[in-house]
Amino acid sequence: MRCTKCGRRAVINLRAHRLALCERHFVERFLEVVERAIRRYSLMSRSSRVLVAVSGGKDSLALWDALTELGYRADGLYIDLGIRRQNYSRISKEKAEAFAEQRGLRLRVFNLKEEHGFAVPELRRGSREVCSVCGIVKRHVMNRVALEGSYHVLATGHNLDDEASVLLSNLLRWNLELLARQGPRAEAWHPKLLPKVKPLCLLTEKETATYALVRGIDYVYELECPFSAGATSIAMKEALNRIEEHSPGTKLYFYTQFLRHRTAFAGERPSAEAVECKNCGLPASGEVCSFCRLLLKSRLRGEKGDN
Amino acid sequence: MPATVKFRGSVREVEAGTRVDEVLAMLGLSRESVVARVGSRLVTEDYRLRDGDVLELIHAISGG
Ligand code: SF4
Numbered sequence: 001m002r003c004t005k006c007g008r009r010a011v012i013n014l015r016a017h018r019l020a021l022c023e024r025h026f027v028e029r030f031l032e033v034v035e036r037a038i039r040r041y042s043l044m045s046r047s048s049r050v051l052v053a054v055s056g057g058k059d060s061l062a063l064w065d066a067l068t069e070l071g072y073r074a075d076g077l078y079i080d081l082g083i084r085r086q087n088y089s090r091i092s093k094e095k096a097e098a099f100a101e102q103r104g105l106r107l108r109v110f111n112l113k114e115e116h117g118f119a120v121p122e123l124r125r126g127s128r129e130v131c132s133v134c135g136i137v138k139r140h141v142m143n144r145v146a147l148e149g150s151y152h153v154l155a156t157g158h159n160l161d162d163e164a165s166v167l168l169s170n171l172l173r174w175n176l177e178l179l180a181r182q183g184p185r186a187e188a189w190h191p192k193l194l195p196k197v198k199p200l201c202l203l204t205e206k207e208t209a210t211y212a213l214v215r216g217i218d219y220v221y222e223l224e225c226p227f228s229a230g231a232t233s234i235a236m237k238e239a240l241n242r243i244e245e246h247s248p249g250t251k252l253y254f255y256t257q258f259l260r261h262r263t264a265f266a267g268e269r270p271s272a273e274a275v276e277c278k279n280c281g282l283p284a285s286g287e288v289c290s291f292c293r294l295l296l297k298s299r300l301r302g303e304k305g306d307n
Numbered sequence: 308m309p310a311t312v313k314f315r316g317s318v319r320e321v322e323a324g325t326r327v328d329e330v331l332a333m334l335g336l337s338r339e340s341v342v343a344r345v346g347s348r349l350v351t352e353d354y355r356l357r358d359g360d361v362l363e364l365i366h367a368i369s370g371g
């Protein structure tokens with residue numbers, strides 16, 4: 001296949017856009033789409049200080065690379081969750097560090113075990129899945145580091161497949177509250193919270209993987225977090241990709257049209273009470289925030305989970 | 308000499324002349340979910356494998 005723009009050998013066929021592109025034109029278009037998402041959804045400005053949550057995977061590193069290429073001031077944050085199985089945390093941290101070093105970028109590393117005495121798998125208790133504990137930890141740490149470092153906005157590497165699959169599962173369960181909240185920009189509802197943005201939301205997972213490979217980004221592609229196996233999100237993604245095979249462009253249309261009509265769900269957003277956690281001072285829904293509650297419970301029990 | 312296909316730790320051989328999309332169909336994979344690479348070159352799904360080619364299918368879908 002030849003590049004639609006210049007006739008050179010194509011590296012990707014974007015059926016949704018009826019475009020085949022060579023390396024150079026693919027990278028050019030990728031950056032244009034990131035910029036388009038940033039403008040269309042008011043994600044950040046050139047003067048914003050951005051903190052990118054970096055996992056060592058393709059999406060977050062591609063995002064950090066693209067923002068830097070586009071001239072945004074972006075530092076990275078790697079949260080060491082302390083996942084020892086398959087050396088997941090160690091290897092992904094090495095990838096993030098090597099990326100930052102090669103490009104002369106600033107990476108902040110937060111080590112959960114060193115700071116609080118527990119790794120993510122050790123905080124898991126009873127029916128609480130590792131991933132839900134992990135989500136609480138990541139949200140808390142990201143916000144805290146961003147606040148302390150005086151950043152303006154937190155960016156994550158969520159791509160179109162992530163967004164469309166979450167949208168599908170929220171719709172299948174008619175979860176109106178989550179539908180009202182979903183989108184490329186989550187506003188800060190408290191002065192101690194930062195807005196969270198997803199500049200890759202218009203690009204598919206295949207596009208971000210291709211970008212990472214073309215740009216020579218060394219990411220963890222043979223290794224997935226050992227706790228992610230069997231995630232329902234993968235089933236949703238596969239279902240959407242089967243539809244995409246038949247009708248290219250469906251994922252993008254599904255997501256962008258949802259964003260246009262999202263106000264239909266706006267009434268479902270619960271009004272947030274601005275309370276601060278007694279322990280850490282960050283916004284909480286009760287006296288103590290969910291992160292501090294996790295830590296307190298683990299300390300009381302004393303025992304360690306399976307890591 | 309046939310061509311080699313690598314996917315998620317497994318290795319198999321296919322006849323030279325097989326197209327990448329035919330390999331994907333054989334493995335039950337959607338072209339949306341993998342990036343195809345021959346040596347250090349990324350290829351589109353119409354690429355025909357040659358003798359001695361090593362096709363690597365990089366899984367693009369992550370969970371979590
Ligand atoms: S898969 Fe689950 S445990 Fe692993 S990093 Fe993601 S949220 Fe955390």
Ligand SMILES: [Zn+2]
Nearest residue numbers: 003006022025
């Ligand atoms: Zn071109």
Ligand SMILES: [Zn+2]
Nearest residue numbers: 277280289292
């Ligand atoms: Zn707290």
